[in-house]
């Protein structure tokens with residue numbers, strides 16, 4: 422590894438490996454060692470590393486037009502917005518560069534709408550405990566995990582955390598001062614915890630009753646990850662605002678906030694902006710992602726391989742009840758919760774040539790490229806057995 426790490430801010434706990442190449446589900450380090458990627462850059466490279474169709478449209482666009490700012494129109498941005506609206510409840514899109522910015526945009530929209538409709542006291546945002554929405558101040562304030570918030574106080578006022586799945590707590594929290602309820606339909610970073618349909622329906626009902634927005638953060642679980650293009654499609658609830666990012670660019674930085682025309686109208690000209698948001702190069706990549714991930718055979722593959730991964734993990738958990746206590750997930754976001762904290766698990770898997778996420782020391786989170794095959798999953802399970810036993 423090149424010894425120039427001192428020049429980088431020390432905000433990440435990094436593994437001692439430097440990657441130099443990626444292809445499909447594989448990554449190579451600077452010693453030529455090959456790794457099976459079960460993390461896809463934290464649920465980003467869903468079509469696999471360096472997908473040839475994406476590399477092609479990106480390099481074509483790089484030679485044509487890279488950036489104009491949003492003072493003007495560009496074709497890739499308009500086409501991507503149309504493609505996203507065609508596949509969702511939404512009628513308009515605001516583009517930004519990351520997940521946290523898409524959440525930030527949604528919070529600003531909700532506050533501005535609350536203020537316009539119900540006055541300056543309508544700024545409360547109800548959010549779920551154990552959520553993760555990002556690291557900028559607004560998104561961080563809605564991220565109800567003290568470990569991320571500690572030291573950054575005062576947080577943005579008006580955030581009201583409630584325990585997930587507790588309908589009484591939610592009904593006590595939501596009222597006439599509520600601008601929005603924000604939640605992840607499946608909590609990702611918080612340990613892969615799907616929110617029940619019943620709770621989602623109750624949240625929808627309360628938002629309708631009090632005129633608040635229901636915001637779904639699908640930054641981690643949107644764009645095919647669960648086996649449908651958007652995760653909300655597998656629930657009986659349609660949100661008012663949808664936040665997406667991560668896999669939308671397959672590795673190029675893009676985020677988006679989707680809403681109806683009527684809701685989006687509360688962010689009029691000049692109220693919100695992003696210099697790079699909807700840049701033509703990343704929009705070309707995202708257009709290709711939307712096209713490929715929308716294919717019914719592709720989504721069927723995600724469901725099938727997701728079920729296979731889930732059943733292999735369950736088999737393991739049943740065979741080794743002293744090691745694993747729960748397996749959960751939908752599509753190709755799956756988790757196995759360990760009985761005991763194992764802080765060295767990710768490192769031991771790396772030694773065996775497998776990359777995976779281990780959260781809170783105990784939760785093995787698997788978000789592989791969606792192009793993964795059953796043979797890759799078998800290989801992963803072999804390595805997992807080896808390092809856990």
Ligand SMILES: Cc1ncc(COP(=O)(O)O)c(C=O)c1O
Nearest residue numbers: 519520521553554555609640641
């Ligand atoms: C559900 C969710 N929302 C928001 C974010 C923040 O996204 P980003 O890191 O792109 O800012 C994440 C990142 O993991 C996430 O999982």
